[in-house]
Amino acid sequence: QQQVKQSPQSLIVQKGGISIINCAYENTAFDYFPWYQQFPGKGPALLIAIRPDVSEKKEGRFTISFNKSAKQFSLHIMDSQPGDSATYFCAASKPSGAGSYQLTFGKGTKLSVIP
Amino acid sequence: GAGVSQTPSNKVTEKGKYVELRCDPISGHTALYWYRQSLGQGPEFLIYFQGTGAADDSGLPNDRFFAVRPEGSVSTLKIQRTERGDSAVYLCASSLSGGLETQYFGPGTRLLVL
Numbered sequence: 001q002q003q004v005k006q007s008p009q010s011l012i013v014q015k016g017g018i019s020i021i022n023c024a025y026e027n028t029a030f031d032y033f034p035w036y037q038q039f040p041g042k043g044p045a046l047l048i049a050i051r052p053d054v055s056e057k058k059e060g061r062f063t064i065s066f067n068k069s070a071k072q073f074s075l076h077i078m079d080s081q082p083g084d085s086a087t088y089f090c091a092a093s094k095p096s097g098a099g100s101y102q103l104t105f106g107k108g109t110k111l112s113v114i115p
Numbered sequence: 116g117a118g119v120s121q122t123p124s125n126k127v128t129e130k131g132k133y134v135e136l137r138c139d140p141i142s143g144h145t146a147l148y149w150y151r152q153s154l155g156q157g158p159e160f161l162i163y164f165q166g167t168g169a170a171d172d173s174g175l176p177n178d179r180f181f182a183v184r185p186e187g188s189v190s191t192l193k194i195q196r197t198e199r200g201d202s203a204v205y206l207c208a209s210s211l212s213g214g215l216e217t218q219y220f221g222p223g224t225r226l227l228v229l
Contacts, residue, residue: 006157032215043119043206043220044158089157098163098170099213102148105157 003027004092006106013113019077021109023090026071030092032101035064035075038087038108047088048075080113087111117141119221121207127227128197136192136224140209147190148218149182150206158206164190165213197228 006023013019023033034049050057050064050073057064063076077084087110091103120139128134140147145166150158160174164184172182179197184190194201204225208218 004157036220041222043208043222045220046217049217091157093215095214096163096171096173099146099165100163100171101214102160102163102171102174103150103158103218104160107155107157 002107003104004090004106006090006109008109009107010110011112013080013111015080015082015113015115017080017113019080019084019111019113020074021088021090021111022072022074023106024070024072025092027092027094028071029094030104031095032093033064033066033073034091034093034103035062036089036091036105038089044089077111080111082113082115085111085113119207119209119219121205121221121224123224124222125225125227127229129229130197130199132197132228134194134197134226136194136205136226138190138192138207138209138221140188140190140207141219142188144209144211144219145187146210146213146216147184148208148210149190149192150208150220152204152206152223154203161192163213194226197226199228202226202228
C-alpha cells in the first residue's frame with residue numbers, strides 16, 4: 001500500500017518555466033510534509049516543508065501548496081533553472097512513538113530543466 | 116561543518132554473506148535513522164535510534180537485519196545471509212534531537228548482492 005502517491009514520474013521544463021509536482025496521501029495522521037531534492041550519487045536534502053495548519057509556504061523560488069481537505073500537496077518551482085535538474089521526493093511524517101518522525105516518501109519525480 | 120558520512124560508499128557481496136554498513140552522524144545529533152532506497156523508488160524507513168536505543172525498528176523487513184548504536188554516535192547496520200533482493204542504497208540520516216527537526220542524509224552505501 002503506497003501511502004504517498006507522487007506524480008508525474010518525470011518532468012521536462014524549459015529554463016524560466018514553472019515546474020509543478022503533485023502528491024497525495026491517505027493517512028490523516030500525517031502532520032508534516034517535507035520535500036526533498038536528490039542529485040545523482042547524493043543523499044536527499046531538505047528543500048522546504050509545511051505543516052497542515054497553513055495552505056501555502058514560500059521560500060525563494062520554491063512554494064508548497066497544501067490542501068488538507070483533498071489530502072493533496074504540491075511543489076512549485078518558479079523560474080526553473082538547469083541547476084534544478086534533480087529528483088524530487090515528497091514525503092509525509094507522523095509521530096510513531098519515542099520521538100520517531102519517520103518519513104514516508106513518494107516514488108520521486110525526475111526533473112530535467114532544458115536551456 | 117561535516118555532514119553525515121557513510122562507509123563504504125559501495126559494497127559488492129555474494130548471496131549468503133554477512134555485511135556491515137557504517138554511519139557517522141553529525142556531531143551532537145542524538146537522533147539517527149536508517150532508510151533503504153531501491154532503484155527508482157523513494158527511501159523506505161528501516162529503524163530509528165534516540166541515543167543508544169533503537170526506539171522504533173518497525174521498518175526492518177525481517178530478522179536478518181539488525182542495527183546498533185552502542186555509544187550513541189556511530190551506527191552500524193548489519194545484514195545476515197544477504198539475498199539479491201537486499202541490493203539497494205542504504206541511507207543514514209541524523210537530526211539534532213528527533214521530532215520534527217530536519218533529517219540530514221548521508222550519501223548512502225550502494226549494496227550489490229550477486
